[in-house]
Amino acid sequence: IVRDVRTALFALLGAVGLVLLVACVNTANLLLSRATRRAHEVAIRTALGAARSRILSLHLTESLLLATTGGVAGIALGRWILSSMLAVSPEIPRLESVSLDARVVVVMAAVSALTGILFGVGPALHAASTPPERTLRDGARGSTTGGGRMRIQSVLVSTEVAVSTVLVVLSLLLASTFRSALTFDRGFPLDGLVSVAIDPMHPPEGADERRAYFGEVVERVSRIGGVRGASLSSHGILQTLGFRVPVAVEGRAVPVPTPEAYLNVASRGFFETVGIAVVEGTTFSETGGVRGDVELVVNERFASEHLDGSGRALGARVDVELVRGRVVGVVGDVSIVAGEPVPPKVYVSFDRVTLPAMSLTVRTGGDPAGLIPEIDREVRAVASDVLLEDARIVESEIRSSVAPQRFNMLLASSLALLSLAVAAVGIHGVTALSVANRRGEIGVRRALGASGDRVAREILRHVLELTAAGLALGTVAALAAGRLVAGLLVGVTPSEPRIFLAVAIVLGVTALLASVAPVARALRIDPRESLG
DSSP: OOTTTHHHHHHHHHHHHHHHHHHHHHHHHHHHHHHHHTHHHHHHHHHTTOOHHHHHHHHHHHHHHHHHHHHHHHHHHHHHHHHHHHHHOOOOTTGGGOOOOHHHHHHHHHHHHHHHHHHHHHHHHHHHHSOHHHHHHHHHTTOOOOHHHHHHHHHHHHHHHHHHHHHHHHHHHHHHHHHHHHHSOOSSOOTTEEEEEEEESSOOSSHHHHHHHHHHHHHHHHTSTTEEEEEEESSOTTSOOOEEEEEEETTSOOOSSOOEEEEEEEOTTHHHHHTOOEEEEOOOOSSOEETTEEEEEEEHHHHHHHSSSGGGTTTOEEEETTEEEEEEEEEOOOOSSTTOOOOOEEEEETTTSOOSOEEEEEEESSOGGGGHHHHHHHHHHHOTTEEEOOOEEHHHHHHHHTHHHHHHHHHHHHHHHHHHHHHHHHHHHHHHHHHHHTHHHHHHHHHTTOOHHHHHHHHHHHHHHHHHHHHHHHHHHHHHHHHHTGGGOSSSOTTOHHHHHHHHHHHHHHHHHHHHHHHHHHHTOOHHHHHO
16 A cells, blocks of 8 residues: 555655654753753752762653753644645655554653663763762862764764755755656646546447548647647557557567567557657558558567667567558657666557547647636547546646655755754854863963964864764765665666755854854953953
8 A cells, every 4th residue: 555655654754753863963062052051050069968879860851851842843844834845745655544642642651761861861871970070179270071072062963964964955855856757858838738638428430430530630730729639549648558469570589488569549640749759760650551551650669679679670560469561761769757768669640540539638828727728628529428538738737747746855855954944943052062172272262362263174174074084974874874765766876966066065164153152252262251
């Protein structure tokens, strides 16, 4: 039931997990910073007799309260967002059953509690195990953060950048896929095309009667103002590929297994109406050939696969199931869905093979929606018992067909932006803490003549080093993640260099912007206050 969307759903679930990881890592980082700022308070509590378990319990309670508050807020926000997500989501099996029910609330409560404990226990243990005398002594000098704690926070920041790299790469890959699915060359212009399936309840039985019946339909529709062309085909431009039939080329041994192609019946003018290019030769004549010498038109894939290329296709005699004829023309390949291989196709004239039901394709000069009622009226004027399916505007249908790619792109992009925002908060927090802890050092250096530019460069260099380390790790992880979602990609490879370069630029700019305020704060440090 979910085979067609399984990969996408698991990929998006993984992306959600990565965002949760970024948020938890960032929370752990901020809790470490909070523990640093409260180190003097904790040291005084300990010196006055507070037990280690009491300090540990205090920090864990605060982290659990933080996680619980975030979980409740997330569920409330999720309930508000869910309706918007469902409105833009494509056809997903059992989508109507998606809701924020009790199971979701229970899972979220468990996730919130677990993350609160896991990412709050580290700062809690550190606060409880630090000797109070060292904290009080270092606090007198204005420093309470050791190099070990800053290294831990730096590692956490690089981890955030790495996870954000994976998410941003994934979002850009899916965005490129959506663009390719929407804009790739389908082999004919989309604008102004309307497709209508015509299935008479009591179709004419004779071939001549069928030709007269459908010929009148085409003639009446062609006279509508604004219609540039109308034609018939056994399979509409948006429908199935055709009748799958075995292929035999005269003068060649039939290989095993027997090669196959897709047979389409089309009226004269079909290729001109749709806009399919004629690569070589011509299309159907007024009669479509004569018995025993039926005219066949093949696509480029058929010519290359069965006739050694377009240059040797014309005049070749081909047997396709019940039709035997000669190739008079080669037309361009047509593909509706991006990424799907183009199969070999052969077209036979409706004048030679008649069917009881056909598809009408109409090319209009303006907005096709306004002509649909007239098309419907003219078709029903020929026979009132016709089972006329809803007219389908080709361009709108194709845009709707890329809804899964658009949905994946929107969700992945939202998650990537969220992870970038959280990572920026982490970079800002660590940089601000580093500046605060180095306040005295920076003041002394400024008093001794160090320029503000030099101080700013050193701070920014440290930020860029952390970002570069995260980018390196994230690039490796993104390459692995790209292979896992390769089945979702169209028109782009998981290792596209331009995407990775763009991600590096985005994360680098994000890191620099997150560091602007701490750097400005460092430049405003008064050397006299630091020395005093």
